[in-house]
Amino acid sequence: MRKYRGIDIGRLIFACLIPLLHIGMKGTVPFVVQQYLARLGVPFFYAVAGMFLIKSIEKRGAFPALKQYAFRVGRMLLIWIVIYLPILLLREEGLTIRELIFRTPAYLWYLTGLLVAAVPFCLIKNRKVLLYLSLALYAFGTIFGEAYRKLTGGLPLYETVFITTRNGVFFGLPLMCVGEATWKRERVPAFAFALSGGVLLAEITVMCRFSEPGSMYIALPGYIYCLVIAFRNWNPNVNTAYLGGISSAIYVMQFG
Numbered sequence: 250m251r252k253y254r255g256i257d258i259g260r261l262i263f264a265c266l267i268p269l270l271h272i273g274m275k276g277t278v279p280f281v282v283q284q285y286l287a288r289l290g291v292p293f294f295y296a297v298a299g300m301f302l303i304k305s306i307e308k309r310g311a312f313p314a315l316k317q318y319a320f321r322v323g324r325m326l327l328i329w330i331v332i333y334l335p336i337l338l339l340r341e342e343g344l345t346i347r348e349l350i351f352r353t354p355a356y357l358w359y360l361t362g363l364l365v366a367a368v369p370f371c372l373i374k375n376r377k378v379l380l381y382l383s384l385a386l387y388a389f390g391t392i393f394g395e396a397y398r399k400l401t402g403g404l405p406l407y408e409t410v411f412i413t414t415r416n417g418v419f420f421g422l423p424l425m426c427v428g429e430a431t432w433k434r435e436r437v438p439a440f441a442f443a444l445s446g447g448v449l450l451a452e453i454t455v456m457c458r459f460s461e462p463g464s465m466y467i468a469l470p471g472y473i474y475c476l477v478i479a480f481r482n483w484n485p486n487v488n489t490a491y492l493g494g495i496s497s498a499i500y501v502m503q504f505g
Contacts (some may be wrong), residue, residue: 251456252484253481253484254295254480254483254484254485254487254489255479255480255482255483255485256300256410256477256480256481256483256497257489257490257493257500258480258489259293259297259304259343259476259477259480260293260294260297260492260493260496261492261495261496261499263287263289263290263293263294263496264290264495264496264497264499264500265286265499266282266289266290266501267285267287267290267499267500268284268499268503269283269287269292269505270287270288271356271503272357282431283391283462284453284457285450285453287479288321288453288462288464289418289472289473289476291359291464291476292420292424292464292469292470292473293473293476294359295359295366295420295421295424295425295427295428296363296424296425296427296428296431296473296474296477297428298363298416298425298428299424299425299426299427299428299429300428300429300431300432300481301428302314302318302367302371302425302429303370303432304432304476305318306371309330311371311372311374312371314371315367315368315371315372318347318367318371319364319367322360322363322364322367323364325360325365325497325501326357326360326361327351328484329355329357329501330349330355330357331334332352332505333355333357333504333505334352336355336504337354337355337363338505340460346451347410347412350378351410351411351412351413351416352412352413352416355504356500356503356504357501357504358415358416359421359500360422360441361416361417362416362417362420363417363421364376364417365416365417365421365422365451366417366418366421366422366425367385367425369422370422370425370426370429375492376429376492378421379426380426380429380430383422383423383425383426384423384426384470386418386422387419387420387423387424387470388458388467389414389466390418390419390465391414391416391419391465391466391469392466392467393414394414394415394419394463394464394465395413395415395461395462395463395464395465396456396460396461396462396463396464396465396466397456397460397461397463397484399459399460399461400459401461402494409467414465415464415465416445416488419465420464420465423475424470427473427477428475428477430474431474431477431478431481435478435482436478436482437474437475437478437479441471441475442475442476442479445468445471445474445475446472446473446475447467447473448467448468449466449471449472452466452467452468453466463501
């Protein structure tokens with residue numbers, strides 16, 4: 250029986266929610282589900298990836314863990330890019346190398362983000378420096394990203410090359426570090442969970458009202474930290490060994 254059954258269930262739940270972000274639905278209920286629930290999916294996946302990757306580093310060493318991880322994620326990315334390539338090439342806008350690298354199409358940018366984030370995550374030995382650096386990158390990427398664009402003006406010069414801050418540097422790496430940090434806490438108090446959730450809810454509400462919806466919010470890492478710990482400590486007596494494959498399949502197949 251798998252030890253982290255709650256994590257498996259959490260990944261399946263969010264894998265089912267993420268495709269709803271890409272479906273044009275109108276109304277209050279779809280909006281709430283998309284912006285308040287489905288937006289948690291990718292950050293949750295990044296944090297869980299960091300949680301398990303740090304254990305692989307401790308077991309195998311930094312470089313062997315990176316090599317194994319990059320091969321597994323890179324293979325999945327390559328296979329699905331090849332599968333979707335005919336569709337991408339036939340799009341009106343076509344496909345450019347710039348888009349492929351910096352905002353991988355077919356909703357596969359998460360996998361590219363994992364590959365980019367895994368390099369500093371595995372190779373920077375000072376974990377405190379890595380954590381503080383990554384959180385600073387997250388704050389920068391959030392403030393100048395999509396949700397806060399109307400307030401800060403974004404980063405036009407940066408975006409002409411790198412397109413978005415929703416990538417492995419400003420988004421993936423910080424959330425993977427949050428996942429690593431969850432190992433240091435067995436549980437979080439209920440009030441901390443409620444407070445972090447309330448602050449995030451308020452931030453999303455304000456930004457959706459006065460700016461535009463986004464994936465990155467200042468309060469998000471704190472809530473994801475609590476959420477991952479809650480799912481990790483939830484271990485129902487069910488067999489979840491097959492859920493990981495289903496979750497991955499839902500994610501990579503959603504574009505098709």
